[in-house]
Amino acid sequence: MNGFAQVPEGFRSGFACFVGRPNAGKSTLTNALIGSKIAITSSRPQTTRHAIRGILHRPDAQLVVVDTPGLHKPRTLLGSRLNDLVRETWAEVDVIGFCVPADVPVGRGDEFIAGELRSVAGRTPVIGIVTKTDLAPPEQVAQRLTELSGLMDFAEIVPVSAVDGFQVGLLSDLLVARLPEGPPLYPDGELTDEPEETLVAELVREAALEGVRDELPHSIAVVVQEMLPREGRDDMLDVHATVYVERQSQKGIVIGKGGERLRAVGTAARRQIEALLGTKVYLDLHVTVAKDWQRDPRQLRKLGF
Incomplete structure (x- = not known):
């Protein structure tokens, strides 16, 4: 049966992506929809670098969520590659969710994205999403x-909170309604089609970013050299x-005094990796300088x- 169950009539399947400026709550929303931690989340902007797909399996539909990096005015070669990745993704999905956080006024970054989105809005429905409603009083929401409805013509506009689950189910319905009819694209039970090494590298990167309050978000990249059964x-x-x-x-910052920081990063990342892979993990981390790799x-x- 290759993992696909009998498909009911009217079953829908397709791709959605969330866009928004950095730190608009896209990854957290992806995790809330899928119900499993797959896209890395962090309190720092600009942590997502890979278009990680989360797969929502419903009795009536399969929604594949592509989580793109935040769109921003690029300052480096890496920055412009990330923006290209966002635009490529937009061209290939069935529905787009444009996220703005409830606790921050709509600003020029959002206008920039809305301007870019207008070019696809004729072909692809765009749903406006006000995220993080748990952080703002009702009048602010x-x-x-x-403010959001003034940016462009949306197919729908909906306020949600990934943290307390407010209207996440409704958002799921709105996205699914915009998908074409067709059989599932992935076998039941799969949550993502990213290779495990990519997810593991992202979890290490998330842990390495988490306490580093100096400006290191872009300066850290993680490569998994090998993953082997003991x-x-x-x-x-x-x-x-x-x-x-x-x-x-920066190497000194990541390693910390007497290696303390790196040990904490290893412990935090190992817990997440074990939860993801369902097995005990021995994690060996090395920090290396790759001079100005972003350029x-x-x-x-x-x-x-």
């Missing part, structure tokens, strides 16, 4: 809805990963961009 044990996985930074001073096409390729 109402104000945000008004010799003679089937309940243990050895994961060797390298954390790349751009400068020697070097050869190094960007090597690090998977």
Whole structure:
């Protein structure tokens, strides 16, 4: 049966993506919809780099969510590659969710994205989403809805909170209603089609970013060198990963005094990886300087961009 059950009449399947400026709550919303932690979330903007797909299996539909990096005015080669990735994604999905956070006024970044979106809005329905309603009083949410509706013509506008689940089910219905009829695209039970190494690297990167309040968000890249079952044990996985930074001073920040910070990163990442893979993990982390990798096409390729 290859994992596909009998498909009921009127079943819908297709792709959706969330767009919005950095830190608009896109990854958290993806996780809330899918009900499993797949897209990395962090309190820092600009943490998503891969178009991670989450797959929502419903009795009547299969919704594949593509989580794009935040669109922004690029300052580096990496920045413009990320923007290209966003536009490529828009061209291929069935419905787009444009996210603005309830606790921050709609601004020029949002206008920039709305301007870009107008070019696809004729072909692809765009749903306006006010996220993080748990962080704002009702009158602020109402104000945000008004500001959002002034940006462009939306197919629907909906306020949601990924944190307390407010209207996440309704959003799921609105997205599914815009999908074409057709059989599921992925076997039941799959949550993402990203290779495990990519997800593991993202979890390490999330942990490495989490306490670093200095400006390191872009300067960290993680590559999983190998993931192998421990010799003679089937309940243990050895994961060797390298954390790349751009400068020697950043290496010191990530490692911390006496290696303390790196140990904390390893512990936090290991817990997440074990939860993701359902097995015990030995995580070996190394920090390496790859000078100015964000501006070097050869190094960007090597690090998977």
